[in-house]
Amino acid sequence: MSARISLNGTDLDLAIVEGSEGELAVDVTKLRAQTGFVTIDPGYSNTAAARSAITFIDGEQGILKHRGIPIQELAEQSSFLETAYLLINGDLPTKSELDSFVGRITRHTMLHEQLYRFYEGFPQQAHPMAVCSAVVSALSAFYPEFLDPRTPNQVDAAIIRLLAKLPTIASLSYKHAIGQPPIYPNNSLDYASNFLRMMFATPAEEYVVNDVVARALDLIFILHADHEQNCSTSTVRLVGSSLANAFASISAGINALWGPLHGGANQKVIEMLESIEAGEGSAQDFVNRAKDRSTGTRLMGFGHAVYKSHDPRAGILKNTCHEVIAELGVTSRLLDIAMDLEEIALSDEYFISRRLYPNVDFYSGVIMNAIGIPENMFTVIFAIGRLPGWIAHWKEMHEDADFKIGRPRQIYVGPTDRSFVPIEDR
Ligand code: CMC
Numbered sequence: 001m002s003a004r005i006s007l008n009g010t011d012l013d014l015a016i017v018e019g020s021e022g023e024l025a026v027d028v029t030k031l032r033a034q035t036g037f038v039t040i041d042p043g044y045s046n047t048a049a050a051r052s053a054i055t056f057i058d059g060e061q062g063i064l065k066h067r068g069i070p071i072q073e074l075a076e077q078s079s080f081l082e083t084a085y086l087l088i089n090g091d092l093p094t095k096s097e098l099d100s101f102v103g104r105i106t107r108h109t110m111l112h113e114q115l116y117r118f119y120e121g122f123p124q125q126a127h128p129m130a131v132c133s134a135v136v137s138a139l140s141a142f143y144p145e146f147l148d149p150r151t152p153n154q155v156d157a158a159i160i161r162l163l164a165k166l167p168t169i170a171s172l173s174y175k176h177a178i179g180q181p182p183i184y185p186n187n188s189l190d191y192a193s194n195f196l197r198m199m200f201a202t203p204a205e206e207y208v209v210n211d212v213v214a215r216a217l218d219l220i221f222i223l224h225a226d227h228e229q230n231c232s233t234s235t236v237r238l239v240g241s242s243l244a245n246a247f248a249s250i251s252a253g254i255n256a257l258w259g260p261l262h263g264g265a266n267q268k269v270i271e272m273l274e275s276i277e278a279g280e281g282s283a284q285d286f287v288n289r290a291k292d293r294s295t296g297t298r299l300m301g302f303g304h305a306v307y308k309s310h311d312p313r314a315g316i317l318k319n320t321c322h323e324v325i326a327e328l329g330v331t332s333r334l335l336d337i338a339m340d341l342e343e344i345a346l347s348d349e350y351f352i353s354r355r356l357y358p359n360v361d362f363y364s365g366v367i368m369n370a371i372g373i374p375e376n377m378f379t380v381i382f383a384i385g386r387l388p389g390w391i392a393h394w395k396e397m398h399e400d401a402d403f404k405i406g407r408p409r410q411i412y413v414g415p416t417d418r419s420f421v422p423i424e425d426r
Contacts, residue, residue, distance in 0.1 A: 007035045017048075021056050038409045048229075049237070050400065054087055054392050055228040059306035064313065066226060067091070075316045080221040081105065081191055084163060084388035087226055088395060102191075108164035109185035109194065111172075112142050119176045128173035128380050129258040135169045136162070137251035147245035149398050158246040159391050166387055167191065170380045171198035177376075192218040195384070200372065212327035213371055216320050217381075220364055223313040224382050226389025232256035232263070236390040237397050241406040246394060253390045254383050263379040263386075266361040269301040270369055270378070273334040276341075283340040291350045299345060301338075301362030308355045317363040324367050335366050 002013040003026045012034060015027040025048045032038050041047045056065045064071040067086050074083050085093045085101050093101060118138060122131050139161065140147060146158040172182050175198075183198045193209040196217060201207030227233070235256035240249040257263035276286055290299040304311050325332045342358055345351045368378055397403060 007037055010035060017051070019051075020053075021058070023048075032409070038411070040411055044229075044234070049234060049406075050229070050397065051402070052228065052393065052396060053090070054396060055226045055389070057228055057306055059304070059308050062307055062310040062312050064227075071223065071312050072316065074222055075219055078222065079190075080218045080225070080385070080388075081163075083222050083225050084391075087388045087392040088159065104160050105164045105191070106187045108161050109168050109187060111165060111168055115139075115142065116172070116182055119172055119182075122176060124177055124179065126173075126177070127258075128170065128177065128377055129254060129383070131173035131176065132166070132170055132380055132383060133251045133254040133258070135173075136166065136247055136254060138247075139165065140245050140247040143247070147247075149240065149243055149245060149394075155246065155395065155398075159395070162246065162250055162391065163387060166384050167195040168198060170377070170384055171195060173380065174199055174374070174377055190214065190218075192221065196371075199377075210327065212323060216324045216367055217371065219316070219320055220367065220381060221385040223316060223360060223364075224385030226386070226392060229393075230262070231259070232386065233390055233393050236394050238406040240394045240397060241404070246391070249394055250387065250390055253386070257383055257386065258379060263382040265300060265359075266365040266368070266378045266382065267375045269338075269361050270334065270365040270375055272300045273337050273341075273366070276337050277333050283337055283344055287341065287344045287348060290345075291348070299341065299351075299356070301359055301365070302345060302351065303354070303356040304359045307357070307359065310357045311359040313360040314358040314362055317360065317367065318358075321363045321367050321370075324370050328370055330370060332366060332370055334369060338362065338366055 001016045003016060004011060004013050006012075012031075014031070017025040017027050019025075028039050039047070054067065056068070057063065066074060066083065067090060069086070069092075074086075078086075081102050082093065082098055085098060115135065115138065118135060119131070122134075143158065143161065146154045146161070148154045168185055175182050181203055183201045183203070185194050186197055187194070189197060189209065193211075193214040196209050196214055197207050229237075232253040236249045236253040239252040240246075244252075260268065272286065275281070276283055281289070286297075287299065289295045289297040290302075321335060321338075325335055342362070345356070351357075365375075365378060368381060369375075373381065
């Protein structure tokens with residue numbers, strides 16, 4: 001199969017590339033050399049930037065699979081670090097491979113003591129994403145021996161340190177913001193429990209980790225672990241394509257995730273639920289406003305650029321949300337409001353005809369809110385979850401036989417010839 005196009009009287013056959021799940025693409029790699037034409041695709045929504053074997057999404061059917069394994073099976077049976085191993089290495093680990101991977105990550109959770117002083121330079125009100133991206137970038141100053149993306153043992157050492165240290169870095173950004181002293185990691189705890197303890201323990205009081213809460217957080221990490229070529233992952237790949245080191249590339253990904261169009265939506269969901277709770281209109285009023293384009297309001301946590309039947313991650317989180325609320329013995333007004341909103345929207349013709357369903361962010365914010373995670377840390381939790389995906393794509397790109405520095409073309413639309421005008425004549 002090929003695609004024939006005719007440009008300036010020249011007929012050209014373009015090869016068709018087929019993915020393992022039947023996805024089809026037109027190969028335009030020779031187009032410019034053979035015709036002088038390039039393709040234009042703002043937002044790259046019709047451009048496959050790479051062949052990738054990590055994650056498959058079928059948005060029409062609501063399918064998400066990592067290395068071929070459905071997200072539902074990983075959510076039910078795996079742990080975050082096992083899923084991270086799968087994403088990064090391609091296969092599920094054996095028991096001894098997993099023990100070794102988890103053991104190495106656990107041994108590297110502490111930060112260099114000098115890095116703790118780095119935090120003192122940040123204003124207390126600094127956004128934790130700004131702090132996290134800066135500290136992750138600073139890791140490259142502390143590990144000059146692990147910076148070469150083409151030396152496997154250096155890459156491996158950098159990957160272990162990133163996975164090990166991001167929860168420590170993230171919890172410290174929170175402790176700094178609230179003026180509490182750092183809590184050092186406790187390596188007898190699992191990944192999510194260790195993070196919860198570093199967030200919520202103080203030197204004055206012991207913190208007992210609730211297993212249901214730790215499992216819920218681990219699940220949130222799993223459900224965010226990868227989503228193929230999204231904005232932050234594409235950023236990590238593009239930065240990495242210059243042979244920038246792993247720490248610098250991941251730091252760039254954190255910055256891309258920070259934007260409200262990407263990782264910031266879960267915070268917006270809670271703000272919406274809180275405004276309904278505060279009496280700024282009923283759930284029905286909010287749905288009505290979201291349907292009226294002139295208000296510029298959207299039902300946050302609804303709709304998805306890729307999923308058009310359902311977001312498979314949303315249902316899993318809804319069940320977990322109920323479990324966490326029951327375990328904590330709290331009544332969550334926000335959860336009640338979220339369920340009201342969902343019920344109203346799902347039976348409304350506007351949402352049905354546009355195929356708008358709850359997405360991953362709709363319930364994750366309610367869970368994090370119930371756990372006591374502040375809103376400005378929601379995107380940081382997303383970053384910890386997404387880290388294995390960023391790493392897996394960065395590594396896959398470097399191992400790809402078709403590796404190239406990322407360098408899109410453009411169509412220049414600015415002025416053509418103009419002469420320089422001396423400043424006194426302007
Ligand atoms: N509330 C009300 N109307 C909506 C919504 C919404 N949440 N989402 C889409 N629509 C309408 C939109 O106005 C348009 O209507 P019309 O056809 O009359 O012009 C139609 O549905 C299609 O919208 P679209 O903008 O073309 O859809 P999209 O697929 O490009 O946008 C989206 C996807 C996620 C940006 C959008 O649904 C949205 O803004 N949702 C709210 C924000 C949100 O929850 N974001 C988190 C995304 S999940 C996180 C992740 O996976 O990274």
